[in-house]
Amino acid sequence: MKLEVDAGKTLLVDGPASLMVLSGKAEVLGAPLKNESRIVVREGKRLPIEVKSKALFELSLGENAKYEQVDGSTVPKTWQKVVDEILSEISSKRPYSVMVMGEVDSGKTTFCTFLANKALKEKLKVAVIDGDLGQSDVGPPSTIGYCILKKPIKDLFDVNAKNAYFIGLTSPGRVMNEVIQGLSKLKDEALRNGAEFLIINTDGWVEGEEAANYKLRLVNVLEPDVVVGIQQEYELLHILGGIGGTKVHIVESPSAIRKRDREKRKILRELSYKKYLKGGKVQSFLISWLKLEGTLLGKGIFPHKERMREIEQILGIHPWYCEETSNTLLLVLGRSQRVSEESLKRLEKSIGKRLKVIREGEENGLLVAIKDINGMFLGIGILEGIDYRRRAIKIYTPVVKGIHTISIGQVKLDREGKELGICAVFTE
Ligand SMILES: Nc1ncnc2c1ncn2[C@@H]1O[C@H](COP(=O)(O)OP(=O)(O)O)[C@@H](O)[C@H]1O
Ligand SMILES: [Mg+2]
CATH class of the missing domain: 3.40.50.300 (P-loop containing nucleotide triphosphate hydrolases)
Structure with missing residues (x-):
């Protein structure tokens, strides 16, 4: 729809909406608006458009969007x-x-x-x-x-x-x-x-x-x-x-x-x-080729044979994957592997290290950041799976070039950017 607004007024637009100045002069918080160029007001945002000389707007309102004209400026x-x-x-x-x-x-x-x-x-x-x-x-x-x-x-x-x-x-x-x-x-x-x-x-x-x-x-x-x-x-x-x-x-x-x-x-x-996931695709990397941050994974070594036997004996199963640092044992269990609290406690005591237990697949959806070799932020992605046995990691991201470091966060997302919750099991 078309809307004419007099000089000296402010047009408040509540998104989701888009608009364009067809003629006249208007600005937002001191930034002049270019005529004929489309402006998007996101849902949940209000844009105050101050009209400097009588202006004609083309306005499209999305669901529950609103607009209102007020006198003067809304800037205190x-x-x-x-x-x-x-x-x-x-x-x-x-x-x-x-x-x-x-x-x-x-x-x-x-x-x-x-x-x-x-x-x-x-x-x-x-x-x-x-x-x-x-x-x-x-x-x-x-x-x-x-x-x-x-x-x-x-x-x-x-x-x-x-x-x-x-x-x-x-x-x-x-x-x-x-x-x-x-x-x-x-x-x-x-x-x-x-x-x-x-x-x-x-x-x-x-x-x-x-x-x-x-x-x-x-x-x-x-x-x-x-x-x-x-x-x-x-x-x-x-x-x-x-x-x-x-x-x-x-x-x-x-x-x-x-x-x-x-x-x-x-x-x-x-x-x-x-916005930051747009154009993403799934890419696989070997963990040894990357630097992983924000997680214990990749920081340790495989337990030696004796140690592995000890672990398996106490737990009564072959864990999906194990990694050991000087003070922590990272234990990844398969989806259907059952281990009692008691045997985990026993294991912790026996090896004298902190246990960190992760379920296979639990990492899916974790938000990650991607950095280049100089630590510059390149973008975000979603962790879509770790193949512990092959030590490979799958990431959905639009970033393709210069990937050096993957930093694992605690927010879980789907590919549309929907927040699914918080998960701290991977956090160091
Ligand atoms: N002077 C103003 N006139 C019109 N709308 C405003 C004004 N100040 C803030 N808003 C709107 O109110 C909402 C909250 O303001 P914002 O600056 O985002 O707050 P904060 O950053 O403190 O959370 C935003 O949609 C913003 O556009
Ligand atoms: Mg803010």
Whole structure:
């Protein structure tokens, strides 16, 4: 359908929808929209389109999609003020970095996009480092990524990650150290690549003491020049109050925010996985030709004959596969092999090592990341089977060239990117 919108209004479009500006001038968070070029608004997302001069839109709405016109801008005045203040400081300090905090759906991504577009107008080399594992903008969910922007953007999702760091889970609680370490590496890399203005987004876990400590550690390690806290009421005070020497700006959460429930957030993650799995095919590799990360598999040796006899005697079966490191015995059992808890305990005691028991096929569906020889992130894939006897691994991925390292995560997916659950048996 066609829709005419007057200058000075904002058109809010809730996806799934697509639209095109046929005539007139419009922009999203400071990024001008090109006429005649199609824009997709994903399900669960709202796009605020500010009309600068009377514009005609072609709009197609998907199921449950909506649109609405409101007067003026939906970007809060405090955002503009804080952005101006930050940008006025950068002349005396380069590189400059800003860390953005806020709960889930507070407007973090939108603020980062707005700030990035304003900084680009100042001709700065802008990098966005995305520390939100679950609702990633740059790179697929379960990774933290960064990009260097060449031109204003309406949606960070449209930009390719320059590099990413695979975490393998979509919430930070159990992987705080990895996230902090990863972000720190990405920050160094962005700086080495000449970034002058760094925007670091964080995840929406802010409630409680543990979250606060984690956020404060992020500040201590990443040393931003300023922290921007987005809050509706006082959600961040217990965090922001603990920040010592770093300057803090508090801004409001926009009233035009569109909140998403768990299910919508899951859908958004799935759309993102899907984008990164597109064009995938199954490829097989010998484990000895690859570097495997995030798993014990491939780290040990086959138990010697005597040891094998001991294992088989205690368990009363021939395990499907065994591998032994200095302190762990990895035991893979066939689908129908039954072993009692008691004999496993006995085995553990007898060999004096920790036991890790995996069922054949249990690995199917695990999300993996693929890296090149220099550790650069190439993409994601799905583990579709390990042939323990041949020591071969099958992966569904669109990545074909330069595969050197496979890092095994804990999220399980199908080829459409649907989340099937979490599985930690492979985790080191
Ligand atoms: N100023 C705004 N005007 C219109 N929609 C907004 C605005 N700020 C955020 N939104 C919408 O609200 C939703 C949540 O905002 P987002 O920036 O993604 O939050 P967060 O990154 O904190 O989870 C998104 O769909 C976003 O497009
Ligand atoms: Mg976000």
